[in-house]
Amino acid sequence: xxxxxxxxxxxxxxxxxxxxxxxxxxxxxxxxxxxxxxxxxxxxxxxxxxxxxxxxxxxxxxxxxxxxxxxxxxxxxxxxxxxxxxxxxxxxxxxxxxxxxxxxxxxxxxxxxxxxxxxxxxxxxxxxxxxxxxxxxxxxxxxxxxxxxxxxxxxxxxxxxxxxxxxxxxxxxxxxxxxxxxxxxxxxxxxxxxxxxxxxxxxxxxxxxxxxxxxxxxxxxxxxxxxxxxxxxxxxxxxxxxxxxxxxxxxxxxxxxxxxxx
Amino acid sequence: xxxxxxxxxxxxxxxxxxxxxxxxxxxxxxxxxxxxxxxxxxxxxxxxxxxxxxxxxxxxxxxxxxxxxxxxxxxxxxxxxxxxxxxxxxxxxxxxxxxxxxxxxxxxxxxxxxxxxxxxxxxxxxxxxxxxxxxxxxxxxxxxxxxxxxxxxxxxxxxxxxxxxxxxxxxxxxxxxxxxxxxxxxxxxxxxxxxxxxxxxxxxxxxxxxxxxxxxxxxxxxxxxxxxxxxxxxxxxxxxxxxxxxxxxxxxxxxxxxxxxx
Numbered sequence: 001x002x003x004x005x006x007x008x009x010x011x012x013x014x015x016x017x018x019x020x021x022x023x024x025x026x027x028x029x030x031x032x033x034x035x036x037x038x039x040x041x042x043x044x045x046x047x048x049x050x051x052x053x054x055x056x057x058x059x060x061x062x063x064x065x066x067x068x069x070x071x072x073x074x075x076x077x078x079x080x081x082x083x084x085x086x087x088x089x090x091x092x093x094x095x096x097x098x099x100x101x102x103x104x105x106x107x108x109x110x111x112x113x114x115x116x117x118x119x120x121x122x123x124x125x126x127x128x129x130x131x132x133x134x135x136x137x138x139x140x141x142x143x144x145x146x147x148x149x150x151x152x153x154x155x156x157x158x159x160x161x162x163x164x165x166x167x168x169x170x171x172x173x174x175x176x177x178x179x180x181x182x183x184x185x186x187x188x189x190x191x192x193x194x195x196x197x198x199x200x201x202x203x204x205x206x207x208x209x210x211x212x213x214x215x216x217x218x219x220x221x222x223x224x225x226x227x228x229x230x231x232x233x234x235x236x237x238x239x240x241x242x243x244x245x246x247x248x249x250x251x252x253x254x255x256x257x258x259x260x261x262x
Numbered sequence: 263x264x265x266x267x268x269x270x271x272x273x274x275x276x277x278x279x280x281x282x283x284x285x286x287x288x289x290x291x292x293x294x295x296x297x298x299x300x301x302x303x304x305x306x307x308x309x310x311x312x313x314x315x316x317x318x319x320x321x322x323x324x325x326x327x328x329x330x331x332x333x334x335x336x337x338x339x340x341x342x343x344x345x346x347x348x349x350x351x352x353x354x355x356x357x358x359x360x361x362x363x364x365x366x367x368x369x370x371x372x373x374x375x376x377x378x379x380x381x382x383x384x385x386x387x388x389x390x391x392x393x394x395x396x397x398x399x400x401x402x403x404x405x406x407x408x409x410x411x412x413x414x415x416x417x418x419x420x421x422x423x424x425x426x427x428x429x430x431x432x433x434x435x436x437x438x439x440x441x442x443x444x445x446x447x448x449x450x451x452x453x454x455x456x457x458x459x460x461x462x463x464x465x466x467x468x469x470x471x472x473x474x475x476x477x478x479x480x481x482x483x484x485x486x487x488x489x490x491x492x493x494x495x496x497x498x499x500x501x502x503x504x505x506x507x508x509x510x511x512x513x514x515x516x517x518x519x520x521x522x523x524x
Contacts, residue, residue: 008394009395011394098391132360137395
């Protein structure tokens with residue numbers, strides 16, 4: 001048995017989300033099926049205690065994309081990490097899910113619990129015409145947004161706070177208190193890019209923060225309004241939830257760089 | 263009657279190409295249907311002499327994308343150009359085709375014949391793992407390519423030449439002699455971007471040039487080999503045709519900036 005950490009890219013449009021669910025295909029499911037096929041095993045079912053399990057660093061919702069989701073999995077024998085990457089990709093070829101990288105890690109490595117930082121990108125297409133090429137990949141906001149005002153206001157949210165205002169009602173985290181290490185807003189052609197980084201996030205936290213930043217960009221809210229919303233510790237004080245389509249899990253960082261045995 | 267020039271973005275994956283064909287939906291068809299609906303008319307059929315005709319600056323093949331295709335069309339009455347853009351986009355909402363811009367132009371303006379320069383982008387994803395998010399949007403080349411060698415060799419093709427070596431057999435141009443004004447190769451993260459500009463191109467010219475540049479990037483061809491292939495004036499002397507999925511028509515330039523009456 002050998003444990004590997006993989007970096008995964010996917011188009012979330014095709015899936016009910018990262019995690020296995022009864023109502024449609026998940027990223028986890030197609031990865032576990034690829035792992036089973038790679039090992040010459042029958043396809044696993046959810047919750048049957050089957051060995052071909054892929055543990056993700058974070059659960060992305062339906063429609064949320066990933067450039068650098070992290071996960072760990074066990075292979076029944078020691079293999080070159082490139083062979084694990086290529087082997088999984090061979091069996092993933094019918095899905096918009098790709099293993100960008102595989103690395104041999106310690107047998108007690110855990111993609112979720114060992115993660116030091118998670119990074120997200122949120123893409124807003126800020127133009128009057130709707131998206132053509134980028135449909136399903138961005139949040140289309142046709143009204144002009146003030147990027148500088150959004151960038152200024154974003155700093156209000158950085159730091160150690162009770163983020164109840166930006167927490168989904170179904171969030172399972174024990175505490176609403178989190179440390180937001182960075183929240184940047186920048187302009188890139190017709191797009192406004194919001195980047196967020198923290199050790200961990202509440203459910204819908206990034207999308208809820210972006211929904212409130214849009215209100216700032218429209219001039220409906222000031223930075224002070226955003227600060228007041230944060231302090232209210234009440235979801236109804238926050239802006240609407242931005243859609244899943246604009247969100248990308250870009251990177252998961254770990255303390256100990258794994259040793260690649262390849 | 264008022265003539266408008268439109269700038270169109272589309273995902274070519276969904277279409278048999280720009281031009282109307284019997285074997286599936288074309289970009290021209292959905293634009294003409296949108297124009298007819300916008301004017302409250304019945305949907306047009308190909309070749310029935312119907313007024314709702316959209317004339318493109320260039321025919322893109324099946325699977326080829328556009329960021330800035332240009333076209334002209336006549337609206338039955340004088341309208342604000344923003345209303346033309348938004349009205350067409352309303353009726354295009356079920357397609358990955360978007361009018362980015364509409365401008366009022368002279369009644370004798372012609373998108374194809376008046377074009378001064380056409381610009382294309384070709385995206386190569388140069389990494390071992392296949393594309394996930396960018397499937398259908400790039401050409402996946404897993405073997406490492408030498409970008410500097412490709413950029414050096416590209417200059418061989420710039421200028422006034424007989425491009426028969428890079429011309430599709432079904433090309434309908436009267437002459438294989440064209441002036442290539444620019445051919446750039448640059449690295450951008452995991453992608454290699456090839457940009458090409460000319461007054462006009464032969465059928466498959468960009469894709470055939472990119473297919474030969476790949477051979478240079480792999481070290482199979484030198485810049486001299488590319489020059490010899492050009493001089494051979496023989497399609498069989500050229501490299502294979504790069505796939506449609508990586509190609510984007512990015513811009514069409516005109517001599518006279520149209521007057522926007524909006």
